[in-house]
Amino acid sequence: MKRLLTGFKPTGELTIGNYIGVIKQILEYQKEYETYVFVADLHSLTVDNNVEDLKRNIRDFAALFIATGVSNNNSVLYVQSDCPYITAVSWLLECSTYYGEMSRMIQFKEKSKNNDNFTVGLFTYPALMASDILVVDSEIVPVGIDQKQHVELTRDVAIRFNNKYGNTFVIPEAKTNDVGIKIMDLQDPTKKMSKTEESKKGVISLLDSLEDARKKIMGATTDSESIIKYDEKNKPGISNLLNIYSGLTDIPIKDIENKYKGSNYGEFKKALADIVVSFLDDLQTKYKYIIENNEVDYILDTGSKKVNEMAKQKYETMRNKMGIIR
Numbered sequence: 001m002k003r004l005l006t007g008f009k010p011t012g013e014l015t016i017g018n019y020i021g022v023i024k025q026i027l028e029y030q031k032e033y034e035t036y037v038f039v040a041d042l043h044s045l046t047v048d049n050n051v052e053d054l055k056r057n058i059r060d061f062a063a064l065f066i067a068t069g070v071s072n073n074n075s076v077l078y079v080q081s082d083c084p085y086i087t088a089v090s091w092l093l094e095c096s097t098y099y100g101e102m103s104r105m106i107q108f109k110e111k112s113k114n115n116d117n118f119t120v121g122l123f124t125y126p127a128l129m130a131s132d133i134l135v136v137d138s139e140i141v142p143v144g145i146d147q148k149q150h151v152e153l154t155r156d157v158a159i160r161f162n163n164k165y166g167n168t169f170v171i172p173e174a175k176t177n178d179v180g181i182k183i184m185d186l187q188d189p190t191k192k193m194s195k196t197e198e199s200k201k202g203v204i205s206l207l208d209s210l211e212d213a214r215k216k217i218m219g220a221t222t223d224s225e226s227i228i229k230y231d232e233k234n235k236p237g238i239s240n241l242l243n244i245y246s247g248l249t250d251i252p253i254k255d256i257e258n259k260y261k262g263s264n265y266g267e268f269k270k271a272l273a274d275i276v277v278s279f280l281d282d283l284q285t286k287y288k289y290i291i292e293n294n295e296v297d298y299i300l301d302t303g304s305k306k307v308n309e310m311a312k313q314k315y316e317t318m319r320n321k322m323g324i325i326r
Contacts (some may be wrong), residue, residue: 004033005138007040007080009059011049012111012195013205014064017183021083022248023068029142031237035075036136036307042087043129046122063296064206067205067286067291071299078303080132085311090131092318096161097127097153106149130154135311149173165321168314181247186220189236195264207284210277217241217273218266226266228260238265245272248279 006026008014014023029035039061044054058079071077105126129150133141139149151174153155158169183193187202197203202220206212222237230253232239246253260268290296319325 004140009044017193082304084309184240189240
């Protein structure tokens, strides 16, 4: 079984869009790969964060992953900062990475454009990402198009290190994320639902109250017609609601259209609201149990201990090969 690594930055609040578009993919990956999932709290430091929000989000994200079923016998769940040897390896990798390679990273160019106040961490971000990947010998790294370049850099640095010091790293491959369902903002269905969106009116968080979630579905933007049909271009609002329905029930959109043929938008929204509320109620019950019984801490402690030991072994191997040892 090949090994796969993926991570989430604990910024904002996880949404039903994150669940349908990303977390459900991880649940599928678990069936095929030995899956490593981490809360990327160190990566989140490249932007300004509220300290208390960040501390809360780290545990919330992990507990929600567990509640959705991410942590099972084929998965390792951990927090990045609980594994200090990852950052130690990152420095050694930086010393094998050229300035030109770092400066060509598209994400760095975009985020630093017209901004003189970015931190060095934004510039060296790809080296830490390379360490995340290489310390666990990940063979597969699912990424979006915007992150693929970072995996390519990881490959280049790993190959360079192997050629200079001997075989040390598994060379990873980028797996461009399968095109899953993209959930849009409920108030503006032309833009993606975001966990960092300031206005929460169009965003359903996995920890929203059931009443708020129902209100958001019932108040979702649609069009002036009353035909329940999937048409992203001309009917983005109702198409988005159909995606949510399908994403939470696994019922094909065509079957949903047929089921509600002749129904009006109000009737469809009420049915969808019931589905969303039922999903959130079940998820939040599991989440509450995981938090209150410290299950999240046990799972994170176990995963972090395992990964930090792997990172330590990789660090010691690199030290010996690079000659930085007494």
